[in-house]
Amino acid sequence: MNTTFISVEVNQGVMILTLNRPEVLNSFNESMAKETQMALDQAGQDPEIRAVIITGEGRGFCAGQDLQEVLTSETNPTPKPIQKIVEEHYNPIVTKIRELEKPVIAAVNGVAAGAGANLALVCDFVIADESVAFVQAFSKIGLVPDTGGTWILPRLVGMAQATRMMFLGDKVMATEAKSLGMIYDVSENGTALEKSKNLASQLAVQPTKAFGFTKKLLNQSFESNLSQQLQAEALYQAKAGATEDHQEGVAAFLEKRKPHYQGK
Numbered sequence: 001m002n003t004t005f006i007s008v009e010v011n012q013g014v015m016i017l018t019l020n021r022p023e024v025l026n027s028f029n030e031s032m033a034k035e036t037q038m039a040l041d042q043a044g045q046d047p048e049i050r051a052v053i054i055t056g057e058g059r060g061f062c063a064g065q066d067l068q069e070v071l072t073s074e075t076n077p078t079p080k081p082i083q084k085i086v087e088e089h090y091n092p093i094v095t096k097i098r099e100l101e102k103p104v105i106a107a108v109n110g111v112a113a114g115a116g117a118n119l120a121l122v123c124d125f126v127i128a129d130e131s132v133a134f135v136q137a138f139s140k141i142g143l144v145p146d147t148g149g150t151w152i153l154p155r156l157v158g159m160a161q162a163t164r165m166m167f168l169g170d171k172v173m174a175t176e177a178k179s180l181g182m183i184y185d186v187s188e189n190g191t192a193l194e195k196s197k198n199l200a201s202q203l204a205v206q207p208t209k210a211f212g213f214t215k216k217l218l219n220q221s222f223e224s225n226l227s228q229q230l231q232a233e234a235l236y237q238a239k240a241g242a243t244e245d246h247q248e249g250v251a252a253f254l255e256k257r258k259p260h261y262q263g264k
Contacts, residue, residue: 001035001038001039001042003020003035003038003039004031004035005019005020005021005029005031005032005035006018006019006020006032006035006036006039007020007057008039008042010046010048010049012201012204013048013049013050013051013201013204013205013263014049014050014051014052014053014197014200014201014204015039015042015043015049015051015052015053016052016053016055016193016197017036017039017040017043017052017053017054017055018054018055018056018057019032019036019054019055019056019057019061019062020032020057021057021066022056022057022058022059022060023058024063024066025056025058025059025060025062025063025110025111025113026056026057026058026060026061026062026063026116027062027063027064027065027066027067027116028062028064028065028066028089028090028115028116029066029069030069030080030085030088030089033088033089033090033093034089036093037092037093037096040052040093040096040097040100041096043100043102044096044099044100044101044102047263047264049102050102050203050204050205050208050263051102051103051104051105051200051201051203051204052100052102052103052104052105052200053104053105053106053107053193053196053197053200054104054105054106054107054119054120054123055106055107055108055109055192055193055196056108056109056110058110059109059110059111060109060110060111060112060116061106061108061109061110061111061112061116061120061132062112062113062115062116062117062119062120063111063113063114063116064113064114064115064116064117064137065085065114065115067141069085070082070085082143086146086147090115090119090146090147090148091147093119093147094118094119094122094147094148097119097122097123098122098148098215098219099219100215101208101209101211101212101213101215101216102208102211102212103124103125103200103203103211104123104124104125105123105124105125105126105127105196105199105200105203106119106120106121106123106125106126106127106128106196107127107192107193107195107196107197108120108126108127108128108129108132108134108174108183108192109129109132109190109192109193110129110132111132111133111135112128112132112133112134112135113133113134113135113137114135114136114137114138114147115146115147117134117135117136117137117149118136118145118146118147118148118149118152118153119147120134120183121134121148121149121152121153121156121182121183122147122148122152124215125184125185125196125199126177126182126183126184126185127183127184127185127186127187127192127195127196127199128174128177128178128183128185128186128187128192129174129186129187129188129189129190129191129192130173130174130175130186130187130188130189131173131174131189132173132174132192133171133172133173133174134165134171134172134173134174134177134182134183135169135170135171135172136149136153136165136166136169136170137169138166138169139166139167139168139169140169145166149166150162150166153165153166153182155222156180156181156182157180157181157182161180174186205261206261207240207243207245207246207249207261207263208245208261208263209239209240209243209245209263209264210240210243210245210246213236213239213240214236216236217229217232217233217236220232243264244262244264245259245261245262245263245264248260248261248262249261
């Protein structure tokens, strides 16, 4: 795919999607949002892609929305309404990440603010350099959190901490974020991407279909009662049991060998 504001690399079953507007800390404009959506669609459609990494070029992961795009100016006399930006740019990205039946890792190499912070948090794994700050910056400009923040953050850290972050706009450094259960792991500065590649390589040779079904169950778990969740587990267990990877896993266990999963 031809892109201007992201770069996409696929190697050994892993797609690396790099946000590429480093001069503005990879803040989103409309084109970058649309390109990100297209790349996630590609990841979903290509059976050879079995894990995805999202990272940023340069010294930032993503600083959120490019505010020049929402302000009236000589070069932008009729800016798109902010509701449209949320509905057309960010909501589809969040939906595609959560519905992608493959693991998605955020390799957070620098500041993650506003929509950029929440983009990372809705991924399945977040690995951040130790100097990274996560900032719910919305209140600083009189806005409410978007990009799934009000859905994911209370589930990760609880209501009290989520409220603190969103009302006060505090910087949450990577080490604190890990201690709160907000992210998966912290890496030495400059190594988040490499550590994410190692994790993605492990995930890309595992039973991809089972991961996808597990992700669906996790997505619905907070909205289901116990009875509904038990029924859903039974349904997806049946689906997982019909996969080639399940058959391979059982055969490998019985033959006392390492399984060779194909993501089928």
